Amino acid sequence: MGKLIYGFNVSVDGYIADARGSIDWSDPNDEVHQYWNDFERDTALAFYGRRLYDLMSDYWPTADEDPDATPLIVDFARIWRDMPKVVFSRTLESVDWNSRLERGDPVEVVTKLKAETGGQLEVAGATLAAPIVQAGLVDEYRIVVSPVAVGGGLPFFPNLPSWISLRLLENRTFPGGTVLLRYEARRD
Template identity: 35%
Template sequence: MRPLRYSINITLDGCVHHEAGIPPDEESMRYWTAQMAQADALLFGRVTYEMMESAWRRPATGEWPDWMDEWAVPFAETIDRAKKHVVSSTLSAVDWNAELVRGDLGEAVRRLKEAPGEGLSVGGVTLPLALADLGLIDEYEFLVQPVLAGHGPTLLAGLRERIQLELVDRREFRSGAVVVRYRPTRAAA
């Protein structure tokens, strides 16, 4: 079964809003590019899909926009060509190498996990909360930024039950950011 990894940037106080003072830098973009390249497919909710598409889809001209630093291009190219699954009850169609996921969320994601491959990656805020509540996330990966936002949506706010995690990896960046990866501990049968 393919593992499902939830990956996201967060501030020290748990804010997950992309405008909460979490500027991408070359080191973090290299990290996220490598992580994304390891996934067979990305799983997004509608809001994250639309936000990522507006920022990272290759323009029709084929040229990346002037605002994009040269070190961000590998990330843009990786996400642009990645297979995507979009969970949405409001979109009627998607493109950008994506397909809609409809119906029962738990069943649909279990089917995706049962397909052959190395793994799936989910990002965003609302969809990962639902997947965590269903016990479908196999790994949590947080790039913790040395920023206190003081406001904004927080990581997994509203989780129904506590999930005990065990640390499986940690990496420090020059910026002071730290990547931590955890797996849920499974109750002994």
């Protein structure tokens, strides 16, 4: 059985995107970027919603071809292209870069694939994560808090039917005041 992780760069007031849908405020420094590169390198399967997949696939498949690309960008582009992905969409006709298209219910599909896939699994994107979090399928949360308040937008956590009890696994401070909070969902 896989371990399902939901993680994202988050504003200090709990948003992954601002009211305009921008994530530009979360531009990671090199150490944070390396952290996410290492996380993705260890990911056996990632679940993407259409909007985040569109955003990622617009840049990462060819980012390593840019002559000005940093080694971190080159590394992440290669990791992202090669990482197996399941993309949930009712509107896309096809997906590329080691991805497969899924039109089924995310909770049912993630439950099935979590049982069938060993290793680290990732749910990417707050909209897709919402029903998966609400269903109690997430085993670990990785919240990388950027030192900025955006005042509204797309929250990391959806409305919850009840509390989620968490156990702190790790906290780490990066240069510039960014903080990693890594929590395990308590099932007791």
